Amino acid sequence: MITYAPGDTPLHRLDPRTKLFVQAAVAVAAFAHTTPRGLLLLTAFVFCVCWLAATPVLASLRTYRAFLPFLVAAPAVEGATLGAPWFVPADAVTPALASYRVLLLLLVSTAYIRTTRVRESRAAIQWLLPGRAGVVLGAGVGFVLRFLPLLRDDLASIRSAMDARLGSARPLRERVRLIGLTGLRRVFARADRFALALQARCFAWNPTLPPLTATWRDAPATLVGVALVAWAVA
Amino acid sequence: MTITVDDYTYRYGEEPAVDRVSLTVADGEFLVLAGPNGSGKTTLVRGFNGLLTPDEGAVRVNGRPVADDPVAARAGVGMVFQDPRDGFVAATVGADVAFGPENLGLARDEIDRRVDDALDAVRMSDRGGERIDELSGGERERVAIAGALAMEPDHLVLDEPFTGLDLRARESVLDRLAALDADGVSVVVVTHDLRDLHPLADRTVVLSDGSVALDAADPSPAALRELGVRPP
Amino acid sequence: MTITVDDYTYRYGEEPAVDRVSLTVADGEFLVLAGPNGSGKTTLVRGFNGLLTPDEGAVRVNGRPVADDPVAARAGVGMVFQDPRDGFVAATVGADVAFGPENLGLARDEIDRRVDDALDAVRMSDRGGERIDELSGGERERVAIAGALAMEPDHLVLDEPFTGLDLRARESVLDRLAALDADGVSVVVVTHDLRDLHPLADRTVVLSDGSVALDAADPSPAALRELGVRPP
Amino acid sequence: MSTPTDSVELVGDEVTGNVARAVLFAAATSATAPVDVVHPLAPNVPITLQTLWVYLAGLVLGPLWAGVAFTLYLLAGLIGLPVFAGGNAGLGVILGPTGGFLIGFPLGAMAIGAVAHGPDGLTAPGEIPVPRVVAALIAGSAVVYAAGAVGYAVVQAIGLVAAVTAVVLPFLPVAGLKVAATVAIVRSEGLVAR
Numbered sequence A: 001m002i003t004y005a006p007g008d009t010p011l012h013r014l015d016p017r018t019k020l021f022v023q024a025a026v027a028v029a030a031f032a033h034t035t036p037r038g039l040l041l042l043t044a045f046v047f048c049v050c051w052l053a054a055t056p057v058l059a060s061l062r063t064y065r066a067f068l069p070f071l072v073a074a075p076a077v078e079g080a081t082l083g084a085p086w087f088v089p090a091d092a093v094t095p096a097l098a099s100y101r102v103l104l105l106l107l108v109s110t111a112y113i114r115t116t117r118v119r120e121s122r123a124a125i126q127w128l129l130p131g132r133a134g135v136v137l138g139a140g141v142g143f144v145l146r147f148l149p150l151l152r153d154d155l156a157s158i159r160s161a162m163d164a165r166l167g168s169a170r171p172l173r174e175r176v177r178l179i180g181l182t183g184l185r186r187v188f189a190r191a192d193r194f195a196l197a198l199q200a201r202c203f204a205w206n207p208t209l210p211p212l213t214a215t216w217r218d219a220p221a222t223l224v225g226v227a228l229v230a231w232a233v234a
Numbered sequence B, C: 001m002t003i004t005v006d007d008y009t010y011r012y013g014e015e016p017a018v019d020r021v022s023l024t025v026a027d028g029e030f031l032v033l034a035g036p037n038g039s040g041k042t043t044l045v046r047g048f049n050g051l052l053t054p055d056e057g058a059v060r061v062n063g064r065p066v067a068d069d070p071v072a073a074r075a076g077v078g079m080v081f082q083d084p085r086d087g088f089v090a091a092t093v094g095a096d097v098a099f100g101p102e103n104l105g106l107a108r109d110e111i112d113r114r115v116d117d118a119l120d121a122v123r124m125s126d127r128g129g130e131r132i133d134e135l136s137g138g139e140r141e142r143v144a145i146a147g148a149l150a151m152e153p154d155h156l157v158l159d160e161p162f163t164g165l166d167l168r169a170r171e172s173v174l175d176r177l178a179a180l181d182a183d184g185v186s187v188v189v190v191t192h193d194l195r196d197l198h199p200l201a202d203r204t205v206v207l208s209d210g211s212v213a214l215d216a217a218d219p220s221p222a223a224l225r226e227l228g229v230r231p232p
Numbered sequence D: 001m002s003t004p005t006d007s008v009e010l011v012g013d014e015v016t017g018n019v020a021r022a023v024l025f026a027a028a029t030s031a032t033a034p035v036d037v038v039h040p041l042a043p044n045v046p047i048t049l050q051t052l053w054v055y056l057a058g059l060v061l062g063p064l065w066a067g068v069a070f071t072l073y074l075l076a077g078l079i080g081l082p083v084f085a086g087g088n089a090g091l092g093v094i095l096g097p098t099g100g101f102l103i104g105f106p107l108g109a110m111a112i113g114a115v116a117h118g119p120d121g122l123t124a125p126g127e128i129p130v131p132r133v134v135a136a137l138i139a140g141s142a143v144v145y146a147a148g149a150v151g152y153a154v155v156q157a158i159g160l161v162a163a164v165t166a167v168v169l170p171f172l173p174v175a176g177l178k179v180a181a182t183v184a185i186v187r188s189e190g191l192v193a194r
């Protein structure tokens, strides 16, 4: 659910930089207006966004169910008292609103992720962050994208390596220790080799950036973002 | 003492990488498995000791289905991975080669004997104390081979084991494989190039697009070339 | 357009892995660098583009010392690592091959042209979108070669590039190397086996224990065999 | 054939090495965080290996690049890679109840690097005296848990004491175990290069 879903919705067609900005604007507005009225308005807005992004609200929330005990616990704990009347609803209101705010923000970020390729986001980061920090963080995120599946495979392949030579005969503790140490050794060795790869391929401070093109569609979306920020600071 | 593959099918995604392959590696047979890049050789042999479980079909080692008794399959089939680095579990040469024999529960001097013997076969005696990360490419390949030899299995499966070996190491490994084969061990070597293996091979199987395209004791050079394999 | 190596010495520990090697790769030359495992081939060629800095001696690329002008050395010498997995920087084939040209600051359509051309040379056209981790061993080797070709350098250094390539891919890469060589690119291929390279090689240099043991246009098979190299 | 290279500004070799290591730490954290365990006393904050990597990064990379490593980690999650606990992703998680911890990771890693290595240059992690390693890890943990508690309090709009009770106290034994594991790892023979 929280991965890119190929499609051609209006949100898919926006520039990732615009989407990042609007997403941040929603967050600012939500923190500034954590009131029943403010959150109601934002709910309407977030539902619109999800609709424009073809992001199903309930299914999205279901993927975050690990958060639910959390979101219920906070108001419950805050409202509870050690003696009669045992529960003061008024004390629970603020945390309850805060919990609701969390849900809204999770939805917005899901809509972003479902409509933006990781590659585009990465390009956006490199455009948005100036200078060398932008190169390190923009290119760096791209590299993380490369190594993430690789390290997962690595863990699997260490297990294969051990299985192939009957590592299963060893006690569990020893196996865990071996997988950990072998895994760490591979991570460090990979880092060294990866540095050489970057050098051999002329890793530079001024590469040709991935193409990003804003269109007329980004103008209204940017205005919406500006309006949200204005509402937050007003 | 056989490996029997029945209707082996394996899919990474939609398309099968290995498609209904059946194959028997007979007792003491020396089998060469060839085929172009991406034809499914690695995917097939990884099923021989249960590192991959086929989506359909089954593999039996010495008559026992691998799925029922993976431990017996792994003790019976020694495997050298295509990329030697995938197979290492320890930091130093000696510790890594000893890993398999230790798991077989052998006595310490038997373990030492096997480690010495295996390192000798790959011409790496006296280098047991070196760190694997600090070896050259060919040296790494040799240690990987030694790791499988030291288990002294009934069947040896080597996925492109001559990559990067120098002439002497290659000859030494070939000699050892021939000797093991003469002792009744069955050997499966995956390769693209039959030139060095031809004198040893009892049989050559060529995969193409996941299926067996050729299975012959002495295939014609033209047929091999047609299938993208370097003939002898 | 030359690579000049003067008295190159490199030590990982006490003992030198490469010991006072001097060598010139002439403009448009096709040089084969051979030698047994651990003789220092990889250690030597990694100095050609400054990935290793010699403890003594120096390397000059097109007349400029590598130490003074790393950009010229890195852009001037394209390198394919012995283990292809060591060279990848991106998740998908196309993104990886494009990485070098992007860092050279080329225009987007020039980058696209180079990527297509390089993938074509290794017979991997139309596979630009695939994930590198999901390729077979030989396919990975081909992508690594494409990554160096796409930089269109003056010198190409390939460390055992034919490992795991099937017949067609090998022929295709050899054709491309021959064509580049004819265009004036100098090519250095590290190998243990001269059989396929013999027709192309202008000169063969054999390292042994870190030193040049042989340097000849047409070395005798006996001398090669003596040094642990498979003669043509 | 020759490509003009006058305008190419290479990233220096030392920086490249540090970028590579920072990336690997971010990726290792990303690869392990989705595997989480429910804490019996705090079902709302999962037990993960994230802080173990924070500890190691601070010790191995030093303050600057350990900070970069965890900034990369946050960015990877921000753009949608499933790298947060339980395989979650997105700005919503960073601004969510456990977001304080996430923001605390780069800060904590920097604190560890600063205490362990001091102002002048880096020391091989295996050569830093154990008491100093432990001091660094305690300092870093303090930063991470402080950020976690403050984040929880702000996001859930509850008091700081309640937040500490909910998300810090139950994790002290877990943190102790990880500190011990980290010390063992950096002491183990020849594992951590540099």
Ligand SMILES: Nc1ncnc2c1ncn2[C@@H]1O[C@H](COP(=O)(O)OP(=O)(O)OP(=O)(O)O)[C@@H](O)[C@H]1O
Binding pocket: B012, B013, B017, B035, B036, B037, B038, B039, B040, B041, B042, B043, B044, B082, C133, C134, C135, C136, C137, C138, C139, C164
């Ligand atoms: N982990 C993976 N995920 C997805 N696809 C894969 C994976 N591994 C291999 N493949 C694909 O499956 C097919 C068969 O791969 P395999 O590694 O078995 O080929 P191979 O015959 O060993 O080739 P090579 O000679 O290059 O080693 C290839 O097309 C490859 O791209």
Ligand SMILES: Nc1ncnc2c1ncn2[C@@H]1O[C@H](COP(=O)(O)OP(=O)(O)OP(=O)(O)O)[C@@H](O)[C@H]1O
Binding pocket: B133, B134, B135, B136, B137, B138, B139, B164, C012, C013, C017, C035, C036, C037, C038, C039, C040, C041, C042, C043, C044, C082
């Ligand atoms: N990172 C390292 N640390 C320590 N020693 C190393 C390292 N890399 C290589 N060596 C040693 O240096 C020597 C030369 O290694 P090198 O990789 O240059 O050999 P090679 O000629 O390329 O061999 P091969 O044919 O096996 O690839 C070997 O003895 C090797 O063990």
Ligand SMILES: O=C(O)CCCC[C@@H]1SC[C@@H]2NC(=O)N[C@@H]21
Binding pocket: D033, D045, D046, D047, D048, D049, D050, D051, D083, D084, D085, D086, D093, D098, D099, D101, D102, D144, D171, D174
């Ligand atoms: O959502 C996330 O990814 C953040 C989870 C934070 C978990 C915290 S980090 C410190 C403490 N130790 C653990 O093992 N888990 C918590």
Ligand SMILES: [Mg+2]
Binding pocket: B041, B042, B043, B082, B159, C136, C137, C138
């Ligand atoms: Mg293979």
Ligand SMILES: [Mg+2]
Binding pocket: B136, B137, B138, C041, C042, C043, C082, C159
């Ligand atoms: Mg080498």
